[in-house]
């Protein structure tokens with residue numbers, strides 16, 4: 001007798017979730033690998049989060065991705081958040097192991113894989129990090145993990161930057177500079193950086209400052225890497241300015257796909273088909289472009 005086959009589900013918990021392209025590239029990866037599973041976006045209001053997380057324990061669920069605004073709240077609802085999730089202070093992936101919910105943060109691996117993919121050596125690197133929000137926390141933990149020597153957090157609000165300082169641990173020299181292109185500390189942090197990471201929403205399509213770059217082009221130099229976590233558009237004003245000055249641009253789509261690929265690996269135990277995921281993600285973005 002053969003066991004009855006049953007299609008399992010992987011959920012994306014967020015609010016709103018309609019704009020997410022994760023269902024597109026995750027489903028493409030599941031299909032390409034012959035996994036009998038559906039990746040579904042669940043629009044979950046904060047008040048309904050405990051119930052949604054309980055559903056993940058069912059045998060039909062393989063796990064979930066978690067996105068805004070639930071990345072912090074989901075912590076106390078899962079059984080085993082790992083050390084990485086604790087360090088970042090946010091969960092983006094849940095794995096259902098026979099009713100026990102394990103949780104981690106694959107943004108850190110997504111950041112490291114994106115930079116590795118571009119051939120960036122992070123050991124001993126000096127990093128300038130623009131922004132101090134949730135994404136920036138994952139960047140600091142990633143830089144600490146990779147052995148960067150210095151991270152200068154450049155932010156509009158000093159208190160928010162200060163909150164990131166403990167994440168560097170004992171080995172990373174954590175510094176601060178104001179987000180002000182006239183400021184000497186800011187200018188020197190960018191000029192001396194091996195890698196400049198942009199983690200604010202500046203330059204994002206339909207965002208508050210879509211035509212702007214927080215780092216003026218004249219501060220970049222050849223040999224530097226400029227990494228923008230924003231992925232719409234693929235070439236942001238920040239990346240364009242960096243590239244014009246001879247720096248190497250790395251776009252946020254790499255981060256989005258790599259964090260998803262690491263989650264795919266955890267749910268399925270399979271090597272994620274990166275080419276399939278990148279192709280599907282680009283197609284989803286292009287389709288969205290034409291519909292708006």
Ligand code: ATR
Pocket residue numbers: 130131132133134135136155156157160161179199200201202208209
């Ligand atoms: P995310 O989770 O994507 O990192 P977030 O936690 O809301 O989002 O963080 C947003 C970051 O972008 C913050 O560093 C914020 O600066 P403040 O700490 O001063 O609020 C920064 N940011 C957002 N809009 C900005 C703008 N128009 N100019 C400069 N910085 C901006």
